[in-house]
Amino acid sequence: MEVAVENMPWGVMVILLPLAGALVCFLWPRRSVPLGLLGALGVVACVTGLCWQVVEQGAQRYTVGGWGAPLGIDLYADGLSLLMLMMTAVVGLGISIYSSGYFEHKTAVVFWPLWLFLWTALNALLLSADIFNLYVTLELLGLSAVALVALAGGADALTAAMRYLLVGLLGSLCYLLGVALLYHSFGSVDIAILAERMELSPAVWAAVGLMSAGLLLKTALFPLHFWLPPAHASAPVPVSALLSALVVMASFYILLRLWLEVFPPGAAAAGQLLGLLGATAVLWGGIQALRQTRLKLLIAYSTVAQMGYLFLAFPLGTSFAWKGALYLLLSHAMAKAAMFMAAGNILRFGGHDRIADLDRVAQRLPLTLAAFSLAGISIMGLPPSGGFIGKWMLLDAAFYRGQWWWALILIMGGLLTAAYVFKVVGYAFTQAEVTHEASRVPAGMEWTALVLALAAVLLGLFAPWPLALLDIGFPFSGGCAE
Amino acid sequence: MNSILLYALAGVGLFTLGLYALIVHAHLLRKILAINVMGSGVFLVLVSLGGRTPGASPDPVPHAMVITGIVVAVSATALALALMLRVQAKTGQTLLPEERLE
Structure with missing residues (x-):
């Protein structure tokens, strides 16, 4: 057997x-x-x-x-x-x-x-x-x-x-x-x-x-x-x-x-260019997300910003930076899926996803809002989430290579993320002017979002195992990697 | 200039021509055709570079790739055309919203 x-x-x-x-x-x-x-x-x-x-x-x-x-x-x-x-x-x-x-x-x-x-x-x-x-x-x-x-x-x-x-x-x-x-x-x-x-x-x-x-x-x-x-x-x-x-x-x-x-190695200039585009994406995506009035569009622009972070590893090029970007990618995948699912529950519940008209979602859909906030924690990069580990590794690599300006982008991006996540959470606690009829959300949909968001946060506590797994077959030892 | 290089350059030319048409034309059918012209350009490059050693029989691997590529292109075109018809049925126009003339 x-x-x-x-x-x-x-x-x-x-x-x-x-x-x-x-x-x-x-x-x-x-x-x-x-x-x-x-x-x-x-x-x-x-x-x-x-x-x-x-x-x-x-x-x-x-x-x-x-x-x-x-x-x-x-x-x-x-x-x-x-x-x-x-x-x-x-x-x-x-x-x-x-x-x-x-x-x-x-x-x-x-x-x-x-x-x-x-x-x-x-x-x-x-x-x-x-x-x-x-x-x-x-x-x-x-x-x-x-x-x-x-x-x-x-x-x-x-x-x-x-x-x-x-x-x-x-x-x-x-x-x-x-x-x-x-x-x-x-x-x-x-x-x-x-x-x-x-x-x-x-x-x-x-x-x-x-x-x-x-x-x-x-x-x-x-x-x-x-x-x-x-x-x-x-x-x-x-x-x-x-x-x-x-x-x-x-x-x-x-x-x-x-x-x-x-x-071929020696593409350092191209790496800097990708890093610059990534940094612009982090800021631009964050600002655009903050300006959106609909929840699903806000989350979509947040994806644009989060993709930008991954490209900050290219100018750094150390194996530590690559692993940090990948860890960010893993936790982003779980957190972003959870966030969209939470948005879907809110959409199903109230029939719309206008952020300003979220009517006491926190009291009426507590599991969904918990999922959204936990996913937000990972996307902001607060400890102990998986997003925190990824960003920490990128920060460390940036200082190691003496390219401190990328650290600045990481911090500003985190602040922008916090701003748009709290904007949603804030509206979810207050009563809206237009109250709407609520329809039932299946429990399975609420729990799935919550479990995925929890997994994204827990990813930060169990970081050593996945990081060790990455070394099998030495994917970070050839080409442009150092 | 040998004939193989000529074919390859013609392929690159088709690719560029298709790219230009894709950007310039607003009608969706023209965009889909432009993508097809670009694809043919890439296939021409692949096939012509397969015969890069003069005199020897041509390398069969690029031909296999082109056949796979054609299958992909046909399915993509079918999906694109079906989508275009649905867009026209819903919006009454065969344009993307950003290219509508107000």
């Missing part, structure tokens, strides 16, 4: 299972909710299996169908991809439970296959070992995400989905042109082989520029963030949660992989 568990290709199962789940949900729409939940649980089990395998046996490489690189498709799981997979599994399970109470039957029938397809694409992306496979999974992810945004069906949602699709396709085509140039220069698309053969040439610089630009557009780094707030705010709530928590981080993950392993 134990041998079977040891030799199980968990990395392949992690992709096949949600795919099978999506197909079954599509073919058997009347049972899509229980089948979808079963699929979600199965994925969590497979990720646990993979975690055990990677911890016990080190980084795993699978040659799918027995065709190895350079011709075939390889899957590769090291500490970095494992941690991202685990985070996706936790947030994904939360979103699945939340959605089972959120959607009516007519929408649920469409939601479940699309959501499981998206999960398949995401897991495949995190396990891909070659840059062309990354392109294909990125497109699959984009297509299912666009279809999910359009699910809301209103004019806002449809135009936001259309804009999202066009932007996404533009980003992936830029990336693909970069892949073509890299393949031409080195005759391979495998990340490990590319890292070995990397040499500087004009074609490589063009490829680096094109791929980075495409991925930055998809990660919505300032000033390329214009498409994100409408798309994330007009989608159905579980979709907003999974877009803000999981989908934007996929393109960041690819950029990080390329930056750490493939791109």
Whole structure:
């Protein structure tokens, strides 16, 4: 029995299972909710299996169908991809439970296959070992995400989905042109082989520029963030949660992989530029969030700001800074999913999400408001949350490298975040002028938001284990990393 | 200049042309077509660079990539066209809101 568990290709199962789940949900729409939940649980089990395998046996490489690189498709799981997979599994399970109470039957029938397809694409992306496979999974992810945004069906949602699709396709085509140039220069698309053969040439610089630009557009780094707030705010709530928590981080993950392993060292100037854009995003996103009158838009602009923090690691470039950014990403994913879910509960409860008209939500939906505030604590970066650990590591790296101005950005960003979180919490305690009829919110939806927010805070207390996990396979030792 | 480089440069030209059209034109159908032109440009670059050693038989791997890319492009175009029709049915216009003339 134990041998079977040891030799199980968990990395392949992690992709096949949600795919099978999506197909079954599509073919058997009347049972899509229980089948979808079963699929979600199965994925969590497979990720646990993979975690055990990677911890016990080190980084795993699978040659799918027995065709190895350079011709075939390889899957590769090291500490970095494992941690991202685990985070996706936790947030994904939360979103699945939340959605089972959120959607009516007519929408649920469409939601479940699309959501499981998206999960398949995401897991495949995190396990891909070659840059062309990354392109294909990125497109699959984009297509299912666009279809999910359009699910809301209103004019806002449809135009936001259309804009999202066009932007996404533009980003992936830029990336693909970069892949073509890299393949031409080195005759391979495998990340490990590319890292070995990397040499500087004009074609490589063009490829680096094109791929980075495409991925930055998809990660919505300032000033390329214009498409994100409408798309994330007009989608159905579980979709907003999974877009803000999981989908934007996929393109960041690819950029990080390329930056750490493939791109030639000596890109210090480019690192400073990314850091500068990230800093602007932190401030701009924070100010815009503060100006919003609708809760979902506020949270969407907060995502723009939080994405900016991740790019502060690029000018620093130490392994401590990378880990800090990743820890920030993990806790942001959980906290942001919880925040959108809390906003969804408020929306369901009062029928609107105008911040100024929140009517005594604190007394009437205490669990939801607790979830929102706990998530806010992590996003602000107050101790003992996961966000605090991430920001602390970035601060430490900034002082270590003598680049103290990034520390200033971190602190100002935190203050802006505190301002917009307290703005919402403040209105939630007071009585609004227009009282509204309240409708019931299912308990499962309230508890899911609370548990995810708690997980984001607890992430700060259990930091050493995930950070040690990141070192498996030494993802931070090659390329531009020091 | 050899013919392979000519094809590759033509591909880059198509990509740029598509990018220009994507930004300049407001009508959604034109934007979708522009994306398709950009895609064809990238495919042309991939295929032409596959034959980079003169005389030898061309490298088959880029061709496999292009076939995958075409499958992706067809599905993306189908989704885009379906979305465009829904946008038109809901708003009566085939434009993104920011490009409407007041």
